[in-house]
Every structure is written in C-alpha cells, then in structure tokens.
Amino acid sequence: MLEVTGLTKYYGDLCAVDDVSFHIDEGDFVTLLGPSGCGKTTLLHMIAGLREPTDGRVNLRGEDVTDRAPEDRNIGMAFQSTALFPHMTVRENIAYGLRMHGYDAEERDTQVQEFLELVDLPNHGDHHPNELSGGQQQRVSLARALAYEPDILLLDEPLTGLDRVLREEMREWLMTLQRELGVTSLYVTHDQEDALSMSDKVIVLDGGEKQQAAHPEELYEEPANEFVATFVGKSTAFEGTVTSVDGQSIVETDATRVVVGDRDRADGEDVSLFVRPEDIDIEPVQATADGGTAAASTSGSTAATAAATVDNAFPGTVEKIANLGNRSEVTVILESGETALANTARFPNIAVGDEVIVTFNSESVVVV
Ligand code: ADP
Ligand code: MG
Numbered sequence: 127m128l129e130v131t132g133l134t135k136y137y138g139d140l141c142a143v144d145d146v147s148f149h150i151d152e153g154d155f156v157t158l159l160g161p162s163g164c165g166k167t168t169l170l171h172m173i174a175g176l177r178e179p180t181d182g183r184v185n186l187r188g189e190d191v192t193d194r195a196p197e198d199r200n201i202g203m204a205f206q207s208t209a210l211f212p213h214m215t216v217r218e219n220i221a222y223g224l225r226m227h228g229y230d231a232e233e234r235d236t237q238v239q240e241f242l243e244l245v246d247l248p249n250h251g252d253h254h255p256n257e258l259s260g261g262q263q264q265r266v267s268l269a270r271a272l273a274y275e276p277d278i279l280l281l282d283e284p285l286t287g288l289d290r291v292l293r294e295e296m297r298e299w300l301m302t303l304q305r306e307l308g309v310t311s312l313y314v315t316h317d318q319e320d321a322l323s324m325s326d327k328v329i330v331l332d333g334g335e336k337q338q339a340a341h342p343e344e345l346y347e348e349p350a351n352e353f354v355a356t357f358v359g360k361s362t363a364f365e366g367t368v369t370s371v372d373g374q375s376i377v378e379t380d381a382t383r384v385v386v387g388d389r390d391r392a393d394g395e396d397v398s399l400f401v402r403p404e405d406i407d408i409e410p411v412q413a414t415a416d417g418g419t420a421a422a423s424t425s426g427s428t429a430a431t432a433a434a435t436v437d438n439a440f441p442g443t444v445e446k447i448a449n450l451g452n453r454s455e456v457t458v459i460l461e462s463g464e465t466a467l468a469n470t471a472r473f474p475n476i477a478v479g480d481e482v483i484v485t486f487n488s489e490s491v492v493v494v
Contacts, residue, residue: 127149127150127151127152127154127186127187127277127278127310128148128149128150128173128185128186128310128312129150129184129185129186130146130147130148130149130173130182130183130184130185131147131182131183131184131185131264132145132146132147132181132182132183132267132311133145133146133147133169133172133173133179133181133182133183133184134179134180134181134182135165135168135169135177135334136180141334142165142168142334143165143168143169143172143179143334144165144333144334144335144336145181145182146165146169146182146214146334146335146336147182147336148329148336148339149278150278150310150312151326152310153308153309153310154310154311154326154327155301155304155311155313155324155325155326156311156312156313156325156326156327156328156329157312157313157314157315157321157324157325157327157328157396158170158312158313158314158315158329158331159315159316159317159318159320159321159327159328159329159330159331159357159453160316160330160331160332160357160359160458161316161332161357162316163208164331164332164333164334165331165333165334166282166316166331167314169331170280170282170312170314171438172184172205173194173201173278173280173312174196174199174201175191175194175195175198175199175201176196176272180256180381185202186199186201186277187277191326194241195315196445197226197227198272199277200227200276200277200281201276201277201278201279201280202271202272202274202276202278202280202309203271203279203280203281203282204264204267204268204270204271204279204280204281204282204284205267205281205282205283205284209267210255210263210266210267210270211255212254212255212256212257213254214254215251215252215253215254215468216242216250216251216252216253216254216255216258216266216441217251217252217293219255219266219270220237220241220242220266220269220270220273220427221234221235221238222270223270223271223273223274224237224238224273224274226274226359227233227274229274237273237274238244238251238261238273240273241269241272241273242269244269244272244303244306244307245265245266245268245269245303246265246299247262247265247266247269250262250266250306250387260287260288261288261292261295261296262286264285264288264296265299266433267284268284268300268303271373272307272309276309276312276400278309278310278311278312279304279309279310279311279312280311280312280314281311281312281313281314282314283314283316284296284300284313285297285300285315285320286315286316286317296319297318297323297324298361300324300378305451313325317358318358321342321358322346322358322359322410323342323347324343325341326341327339327340327341328340328341328342328345328358328479329483330345330353330354330357330358330378332353333355337350337351337353337354338350338351340353345358346358346402347492348492349400349492349494350494351395351494352398352415352494355398355400355492355494356400359402360402360403360467361400361401361402361403361462361467361492362400362401362403362406362464362465362466362467362468363398363399363400364377364379364382364384364398364399365379365396365397365398365399365424366378366379366380366383366384366396366397366399367394367395367396367397368389368391368392368393368394368395368396368397369393369394373388374386374387374488375387375388375389375391375493377397377399377493378463379406379462381461381462381463382440382460382461382462383490384491385437385438385439386400386488386493387400387437387488387489387491389493389494397493397494398493398494399491399492399493400425400491400492400494401466401486401490401491401492402490402492403467403468403469404422404469405486405487405490406466406467406468406469406484406485406486407436407468407484407485407486408444408456408458408468408470408476408482408483408485409483409485410475410476410480410481410482411441411480411481411482411483434488435489436485437487438485438486438487438488438491439483439484439485439488440460440461440462440466440483440484440485441460441461441481441482441483441484442458442459442466442481442482442483442484443458443459443479443480443481443482444456444458444476444477444479444480444482445457445458445459445465445476445478446478447476447477447478449472449473451472452472453469453470453471453472454469454470454471454472454473454474455467455468455469456468456469456470456474456476458482458484464483468484473492
C-alpha cells in the first residue's frame with residue numbers, strides 16, 4: 127500500500143533521515159516512534175511531498191509518487207498544531223480540503239455533514255475553531271484530513287499537548303474511527319504508550335535510522351538492540367560478558383553474575399541484559415531464630431521454594447515505592463550496584479530502607 131525505499135534527507139551536513147525503508151499494508155495502523163529530533167516529521171513530510179528527499183523513493187498503491195506535488199498524492203494529514211483556519215467555520219474548514227480535491231458544492235455538503243457526524247460533532251459546523259476545546263479542534267482537523275477519502279492518513283503527534291485523560295480518550299476514539307473507516311494510517315509519536323497501545327506495527331527511529339519494525343508485543347519482548355530495549359518500556363539493566371557453565375549461559379558483570387539459560391551465545395561476547403518489572407519478584411529479608419537471614423516472599427511462596435525455583439537472586443535495599451493505583455513500582459539498589467525495578471501488589475509488605483532479595487528467572491531476561 128505504502129512503500130518507502132531508502133529515504134534519506136540531508137539538511138546541509140546534517141543527515142536527518144538515513145536510508146529508511148519500510149512498508150505499510152492496506153488498512154493497517156502503523157506508528158513511527160522515536161525521541162524528539164530523530165527525523166519523524168522530516169520522514170512524514172517526504173512521504174506527503176512537503177519536503178524533497180535527498181535520496182530514496184515513495185510508492186503509493188503501486189505508483190511512484192516521489193516526484194508528485196502533495197495535492198497529487200491523495201494523502202490526508204493531521205498535525206499537533208491543528209492548523210485550522212481561524213477565520214473559517216468548522217464546515218468551511220472541512221469543505222476547503224474537499225474543494226482542493228475537486229469535490230463540487232453538493233458533494234462537499236454531503237461529505238462535510240457525514241464527517242462531522244463521524245467525529246461526533248454533528249452540530250458544530252457553524253462554530254469557529256476558537257469556540258471549540260483542544261480535543262474538538264483535533265477532531266475537526268481529522269475530519270478535514272479524512273473527508274476527501276485519502277489513500278493514507280498521516281498523523282504527526284496529534285495528541286501531544288492534550289492532558290493525560292483526554293489523551294487516553296482520544297486514543298480510544300482514534301482507534302475506533304480508524305477501524306471503522308479502515309483507513310491506512312501512519313501515526314508519528316515520541317510516546318511509547320501511544321505506540322504500544324494503538325499499532326499493528328511500530329517502526330522505531332533514532333538518529334534518523336530505523337532501529338526495528340515490529341508488532342508492539344515483539345518490540346517489547348524481543349527488542350532488536352539496546353536503544354529499543356531502553357526506549358520502549360522500563361527494565362532492570364545489566365552489562366557483562368557471556369561464559370558457559372553446564373550448558374547454561376551466564377553473564378559476568380563487574381560485580382555479579384546473571385544466569386540467562388540456554389541462549390546460543392558465544393563465550394566472551396559482550397551483551398546487555400534487560401529484565402521487565404513484571405518479571406521481577408521482591409522478597410523481604412527476615413531475621414531467623416539462629417541469627418541468620420531468610421527471604422519471605424511478598425507473593426506468598428516460602429523462602430525455600432523461591433530459592434529452589436529461581437535462577438537469579440540478588441540482595442539489595444529498597445530505595446523507592448511508587449503506588450501506581452492498581453500496583454506499586456519498587457526501586458531497589460542492588461549490592462552489585464544496578465538499579466532494579468519491580469512491579470508488586472498495590473501495597474507490598476516492604477518499606478523504603480528494607481533489605482530485600484530481588485529474584486527473576488533466566489527465561490525472562492532479554493539479551494541484546
Ligand atoms: P522529529 O520530528 O523526530 O522531532 P525532525 O524531523 O523535526 O525530528 O528533525 C530531525 C532533525 O532535522 C533535527 O535535528 C532538526 O533540528 C533538523 N531539522 C528539521 N527541519 C530542519 C530544517 N528545515 N532545516 C534544518 N534542519 C532541520
Ligand atoms: Mg516532529
């Protein structure tokens with residue numbers, strides 16, 4: 127449906143987009159995710175025809191559109207700043223795009239009303255943009271981009287600047303609308319939550335280069351490199367060198383060793399390890415009758431079973447407990463120096479300053 131090949135853009139000496147290729151299937155919702163300044167807008171503008179690529183091609187519905195003017199590409203666009211014309215009514219704003227795409231007066235009236243209803247603003251046609259809330263303006267901007275039935279919809283951070291609640295509402299709404307219309311969409315964002323919650327596919331960009339293109343689940347569970355692992359989702363990170371012991375891979379870090387299981391990694395290879403917070407357990411260390419210490423699990427299992435089934439156990443001290451509503455996120459400084467992050471029950475039976483044992487299984491470790 128959309129095929130981008132080797133797209134590259136230099137601004138003088140600065141390479142803003144570096145040889146990026148990807149494709150989008152008909153009807154899919156694809157997200158371009160990356161930090162500010164990584165080249166997302168530049169890439170989107172090259173697809174739309176608003177900026178000329180230094181190199182590379184853009185194919186839309188099997189036709190090479192690289193040298194076509196924006197209005198000859200049948201692409202719809204909505205941006206962070208909604209760019210509605212302030213002196214025009216909502217109806218006129220939407221009709222303007224239709225006129226540019228050759229709709230006659232009668233067709234324009236029909237389309238405007240249909241799309242106003244679609245974005246839940248059936249009675250707002252005669253309002254001016256400044257009489258609408260931020261979320262409503264965004265919806266008008268979407269109606270304007272969709273009314274002339276583009277082959278693909280490009281969205282550049284449309285939810286940035288909206289508050290958290292509205293943002294979540296708009297996400298839901300946008301997804302429903304996209305599915306209803308079946309319109310192929312490319313959505314640009316720096317927000318990993320946007321990307322993970324909405325997309326059929328996420329393309330991660332950093333420094334103008336494509337890092338990975340994958341389904342959200344794969345991106346989270348099998349990040350292609352260190353950048354993706356740290357940019358998408360939180361984790362506890364270790365760095366070290368692989369050695370094999372009894373058919374298992376062990377990663378030796380400066381101060382400790384992490385068992386990662388059977389990974390088919392060469393001895394001596396330097397790797398980074400990531401463990402997601404939901405894969406980590408924390409157990410408080412309790413004094414025993416004979417003066418030693420033992421771990422008592424926060425999840426109810428006994429110290430003996432925990433020790434028998436867990437591949438990795440590290441002592442540490444609780445630094446922070448953040449209540450996130452339905453769960454808590456506990457930060458532990460390990461004796462080996464790393465900072466571990468674990469999800470626990472909403473009110474874990476531990477406190478800041480407690481000595482704890484952090485445990486996780488070898489299979490849950492992401493090795494990159
Ligand atoms: P993003 O949308 O991911 O924040 P941009 O595509 O806007 O990134 O910018 C990518 C890089 O290109 C940045 O370093 C930015 O400063 C630079 N850049 C963007 N537009 C221009 C321009 N018109 N002239 C020169 N440099 C630009
Ligand atoms: Mg941008």
